[in-house]
Amino acid sequence: MKEVITTEMKKAFRSKGFLVAALSGVLLAVIQTIWAYQNIYQVNMKERNHILGLPVTDEHYGSWFQTYIMQGWIGCEYYSSFNQFLFLALPLFAVLPYSISLFSEWKSGYAMQMLVRRGRKQYIISKAAAIFISGGCAAALPLLVSLLLSACYLPAIGIDPISMQNVVGNSMMWSALFFEKPVLYAISYTGIVFLYGGIYAEIPLLCVGWMENRFGTLIFPMLLHCMLFYGVYNLFPEFAAYNPAMFVNPSQLVFGITFRGIVSVTVAILAVEGLLLWLSNRRRDFL
Amino acid sequence: MKRKKVLILIGILLAVTGLGLRIWYVNTHTYSPEIREVPQGQTAEYCGLSYTIVNAEMWNSSDFYTQHPELTDYQNPNIPADEMKLLVVEYQIGKVQEANKLDLYIPIQYVHLFNGPDPFMTQDMNPSLSDGNFQSGDTVVIPYEIYKANLSEAQWKDVENGKMEYETVLGTYPVKTEMKIQDIRYEGGKGQ
Numbered sequence: 001m002k003e004v005i006t007t008e009m010k011k012a013f014r015s016k017g018f019l020v021a022a023l024s025g026v027l028l029a030v031i032q033t034i035w036a037y038q039n040i041y042q043v044n045m046k047e048r049n050h051i052l053g054l055p056v057t058d059e060h061y062g063s064w065f066q067t068y069i070m071q072g073w074i075g076c077e078y079y080s081s082f083n084q085f086l087f088l089a090l091p092l093f094a095v096l097p098y099s100i101s102l103f104s105e106w107k108s109g110y111a112m113q114m115l116v117r118r119g120r121k122q123y124i125i126s127k128a129a130a131i132f133i134s135g136g137c138a139a140a141l142p143l144l145v146s147l148l149l150s151a152c153y154l155p156a157i158g159i160d161p162i163s164m165q166n167v168v169g170n171s172m173m174w175s176a177l178f179f180e181k182p183v184l185y186a187i188s189y190t191g192i193v194f195l196y197g198g199i200y201a202e203i204p205l206l207c208v209g210w211m212e213n214r215f216g217t218l219i220f221p222m223l224l225h226c227m228l229f230y231g232v233y234n235l236f237p238e239f240a241a242y243n244p245a246m247f248v249n250p251s252q253l254v255f256g257i258t259f260r261g262i263v264s265v266t267v268a269i270l271a272v273e274g275l276l277l278w279l280s281n282r283r284r285d286f287l
Numbered sequence: 288m289k290r291k292k293v294l295i296l297i298g299i300l301l302a303v304t305g306l307g308l309r310i311w312y313v314n315t316h317t318y319s320p321e322i323r324e325v326p327q328g329q330t331a332e333y334c335g336l337s338y339t340i341v342n343a344e345m346w347n348s349s350d351f352y353t354q355h356p357e358l359t360d361y362q363n364p365n366i367p368a369d370e371m372k373l374l375v376v377e378y379q380i381g382k383v384q385e386a387n388k389l390d391l392y393i394p395i396q397y398v399h400l401f402n403g404p405d406p407f408m409t410q411d412m413n414p415s416l417s418d419g420n421f422q423s424g425d426t427v428v429i430p431y432e433i434y435k436a437n438l439s440e441a442q443w444k445d446v447e448n449g450k451m452e453y454e455t456v457l458g459t460y461p462v463k464t465e466m467k468i469q470d471i472r473y474e475g476g477k478g479q
Contacts, residue, residue, distance in 0.1 A: 048318065051460065057335035059388060062458030066318045151310045155317040162394060162401040162456055170399040171437050179399040 004114075004122050008130035011101070018097035018134055025093055025142035029074060032082040033149040036072045040079060041153055065163035070182045072150035075143050075189060075250035076167050086142055087249045088229070090193070091200040091221035093142070094135035099204040100218055102127055106208060124281050128205060135201020136194035143190045143250075147183070156183045167251040173258055189250035195266060196248045200225065202273050209280040244269070320463040324454075327469045330381070333457035336389065337381035340455065341426065343471045346373040350474055361408045370435035372446060374453065375428060376468060382423040389421050395431050395468065397453045398442050402431045449473055 012018060044067045054061040070076045077083055086093075102124075105111035114123045158179040159166045168178040168185075177185040203221040211217045228245035240246050241256035242265050325331045330339045349368035352359050363371075380389065391413075394403045410417060412428045421427075435443045445451040455466040 048460070057384065059334055059390060061334060062460060062462070064460035066320075066460075148306065151313065152306065153313060155314050155319075156310075157314075157317065157319075160459065161399050162396055162459060164401075166399075169437065170442075171439055175399055 001122050001126070004118050004126040005129055008126040009133065012098035012130040012134035013137075015098055015101070015134075017100070018138060021093050021096035021138035022141055024096075025138060026145050028082065028086060029142045029145035029149060032074045032077065032080065032146060033072065035080055035082065036077055036150070037153060040071055040077075041067050065160055065165065067154055068159045068165075068182065069147075069150050069154040069156045070159055070167075070178065070186070071165055072146075072154045073143075073182075073186055073250075074146035075186060075193075078167050078251055083249070083251060087245075088226070089222070090139055090197065090248065091203075091225045092219075094139045094197040094200040095204055095218055095221050097134040097138050097201070098131045099135060099201045099221075100214060101131070102205050103208050103214060103217055120281060124277065128202060128277060131201050131205055132198035136198035139197025139200070140190050140194040143186070143193055147186050147190075151183070158182050169255075172252050172255070173262075186250065192262060193248060193250070196244060199244075199266070199269055199273065202277070206273060206276045206280055318460070320460045323462055323464045325464060325466045327467050329466075331457055331464045331466050332383055333464060334390070335382070335384050337383055338393070338455070338457060338466065339379040339381075340376060340466055340468060341379050342377035343453075343468045344375045344474055345449070345471050346375060346474045348373060351375075354474075358408060358411060361405060361411075366434065366436075372433045374431040374433055374468070374471070376431065376455065378427045378429065378455075380421065380423075380425055380427055389416070389427075391416075391427060391429065393429060393455055393457065395453050395455050396465075397433075397451055398438070400437055401456070402433065404429045404431055 044065075048064050051061060051064045071079075074082055074086055102111060105114070111123070158181070161170070161179065166178070168175055170179075172178075174185055174188065177188065200221040203224065204217045207217050207220055211220070225245050228243055233240055233243055233246060236243075240254040241258070242261050243254075244265060246253050247257045247262055247265075323331070327340045327343070330337045332338075346354075347368070348362070348366075348371040351373045352362045374395070376395070378393070391409050392403055392406065394401045396402075409427075409429050412430060415421075415425070416427065433446055435446075438446065442451070449471065453468040453471075455468060457464040457466065
């Protein structure tokens with residue numbers, strides 16, 4: 001089992017898809033950092049110089065706030081559209097590395113060879129693990145790179161709430177971390193993004209038995225994500241806090257998100273994915 | 288091949304060290320303001336004016352509007368009375384120099400929140416200032432609305448029990464003056 005998992009992992013992380021997803025993610029983080037440096041940090045520093053030049057009795061004197069790491073990190077930077085783009089394209093980043101591999105291997109006949117040599121259970125579980133981890137890494141990479149780059153010019157201290165630049169409010173999930181230990185908040189939320197990258201990456205694997213079109217299989221998670229983000233959210237706004245397309249964003253787009261809620265939804269989705277994986281592979285035994 | 292690997296390793300080590308040093312530098316050269324804490328009753332100066340907190344009262348929303356029926360227009364009917372409180376702070380304002388504009392937007396901060404006052408309600412609570420003139424020594428009463436929805440359960444309990452710490456903030460940089468609101472009278476008593 002270990003040998004098959006290692007092989008699948010190597011294949012996943014050395015695939016062209018992973019390289020494309022990783023480079024795209026890094027590029028997005030770099031461009032966003034350049035934008036944030038020029039339009040947030042430099043503007044803020046110019047304002048500081050202006051404020052310091054005013055006389056003490058001037059009504060504008062004394063009103064300046066330092067820019068903090070969370071204002072530059074792509075996960076919580078909401079001055080530009082990079083955050084929205086990243087979280088809209090998240091399923092695409094996740095499926096690019098390796099999600100389509102089983103589809104290709106069934107088509108080429110390689111999968112059949114593996115089933116005979118290693119057994120269905122070993123092969124499918126190893127494949128699912130490699131897809132989950134590579135998809136999660138591809139989704140989390142832009143966030144980690146952005147955090148690292150932001151830390152190179154913004155201090156890793158919490159936002160002063162009086163500046164009104166905080167996207168996470170006091171009553172929201174992990175607000176204490178956001179205000180007091182922002183790096184820990186970013187890393188913890190990147191963990192959630194990793195999980196959902198993995199979850200999205202698994203979807204094409206579950207579709208292999210039912211979908212014939214390669215492009216359709218690849219794009220399906222993104223369509224599902226858009227449906228959750230636009231359709232389900234607008235139809236059932238009262239359940240927005242339990243909508244993965246909403247709570248996966250570290251900016252916490254809606255009120256009422258709780259860690260318990262995220263865990264419950266994630267466990268339910270993983271159970272459904274596990275069941276579908278089992279069902280789709282059971283069905284092939286009869287074919 | 289081995290030499291290439293060593294060179295890559297050295298490159299990685301140099302990059303990590305460089306990044307680490309840069310991050311260390313950024314975090315040791317921040318533009319954090321000097322925090323000046325002023326206990327209640329003492330005077331703080333800001334923008335040519337002096338401010339002293341002379342009184343602070345915490346009201347249950349329903350009690351406050353019963354006591355001040357002329358202000359009921361400001362009562363939000365969509366928020367249950369027991370999910371909102373009003374902290375009414377009385378400031379004595381002095382002129383450090385003549386010809387100064389009185390800015391009544393004086394926020395308070397508590398936990399990870401800040402409240403600015405409702406400017407219209409402030410205006411109605413200070414009719415003597417409506418002509419735009421004020422004298423040194425005049426008092427200004429500013430109401431701050433505190434909502435349960437913005438706080439966690441534990442924090443709201445602290446508000447009810449009188450354990451929450453509030454500060455008036457005057458200026459944010461280069462000096463952030465925090466005037467402590469320590470002596471608060473709880474109209475209707477504290478919660479249990």
